[in-house]
Amino acid sequence: MDDITYTKGIYTATATVQPLDGGKYRGVVVLARDAGDEPENTLYEVESTSSTPEEAFEEAKALAHRILGEIDL
Structure with a gap:
């Protein structure tokens, strides 16, 4: 699964998935x-x-949007 990058001004948020023990x-x-x-x-x-990498990736993308949304330029 490829990472995805979002940019806001001088900030760049890269969302990805990290595998953990236990699947x-x-x-x-x-x-x-x-x-x-x-x-x-x-x-x-x-x-x-998350139990699947796709679900974890969706969560990461949502987190990236929240982080960038809270930044005031």
């Missing part, structure tokens, strides 16, 4: 802030686990 999956978002010399990265994880 579960977790959605993950890396938020990058490009403000000059060195980009700053912050990792966010979906709180719940």
Whole structure:
């Protein structure tokens, strides 16, 4: 499954899926802030686990939208 990237101003949120032990999956978002010399990265994880990678990916995409929606430019 390919990652998906969303951008808002100098922020880029990349949603992906992380496999876990026991056949579960977790959605993950890396938020990058490009403000000059060195980009700053912050990792966010979906709180719940999912039984399929597709479900975890949908959760990660929703989290990325929420994170970017809360950013004031």
